Amino acid sequence: MPRSLRQSKILELITTREIEKQEELVTLLRESNFDITQATISRDIKELGLIKILTEDKKYKYACIDATEQAFSNKYINIFKEAVINLKIINNIVLIKTINGLASAVNSFLDKLGVENSLGSTFGNDTVTIYFENDVKANIACHSLNKIIYG
Amino acid sequence: MPRSLRQSKILELITTREIEKQEELVTLLRESNFDITQATISRDIKELGLIKILTEDKKYKYACIDATEQAFSNKYINIFKEAVINLKIINNIVLIKTINGLASAVNSFLDKLGVENSLGSTFGNDTVTIYFENDVKANIACHSLNKIIYG
DNA sequence: GAAGATTTTGCATAAATATGCAAAGAAATT
C-alpha cells in the first residue's frame, strides 16, 4: 500500500476519532490492512505536521494544525490525488470514485477545500457525491477539481 | 515563587524563543530563579494547553494554540487592533486601554470573540476591563490577545 | 532486466513526556 494512502487514512482517523497515541493508529491502520509500525507513524505524523491538543476532558489527542491552510498544501493535494480514481458529472451532481475506504477522507478534504457552489455532499465507502443546483455549476466544479487532480 | 508567575514566564519564553523540549524550559527557568523540575513543567504545559508544532526547519517547538485567532475575519481584527492602545494584567483582570470612545466597540468585539475563561467585562469610555478567576487565566487570555494584536 | 541510486521501513533503543504516590506547602476552619 502506498505511503500517501496510509497518510490519507491517518488524516481521516484523527479527524473522525480521538486518537490519543500513535499505538492506537497502528492498531487502527492494521485493521485497515496497513501493516505498519509505530516508527513509521511517528514519521508520518511529523511529515503531516500533526499536533497534539487537549480535549475537553484534558486528554491529549492528535489534530491537524490548521485545517484550511493545510488543505491547500501540496502534500495534502497529492494524497487527495492518489485517493481519487475518477470524476463524473451526472446532471447536477459530481460523482467521485475513490479507492475503497477513502471516500470519507476525500469528502473531508473537499469540505476543507470548499468546493464552490456545492449544495452539500454525501459519501459511502468508495464514492463521494457532491450536489449542485444545476448542470452548469456541477460542470464548473468538476472542471476545477479535475484541474487540481490532473494539473 | 508563585505558580502563575512561573507559567507566565513559560508563556513568555515559548513566544520569544524556540523551545524544543521541556528540559530547556527547566534550564531557562532556573536561570530566572524558578527552582523547578521537568515534571512540573509537564503539568504546567498541560494546564496552559500548549502544543508542539513544527518549525520551518522541521524541528518541534512549543507554542500557544489559539482557536480564537482564526475565528475572526481580518477586517474586524484590524479595527480591533487600531482601537486598542495597550493591554495590562493586574492580578486577575486584564485592562485594555483604547482610543477614546472606542471601549464599547472593543468590548463588543471581545464578546463576539469569546475570550476564553472570561468571567465578564465592563467598559467605560477608553477602558475595557475583563475579569478572570485567577492570575493564570488572566495571563493566558492577555497573551492570546497580544498575539492577535501584535502578531 | 540488471546495476546502481533513492526512498521507505522495521528494529532496537534513545530521547522526551506524563503520572502515581508520598511528602511538602498553603489555605481554611475551629
Added chain:
DNA sequence: AATTTCTTTGCATATTTATGCAAAATCTTC
C-alpha cells in the same frame, strides 16, 4: 496556632515518541 483540607511538587518510573542504522522496497538508467 493547631488541625484539617486542598494544592502543588519532586522523585522515580512508566509511557510515549523519535531516530540511527541496516535491510527491504521502489525507482532510474542503461
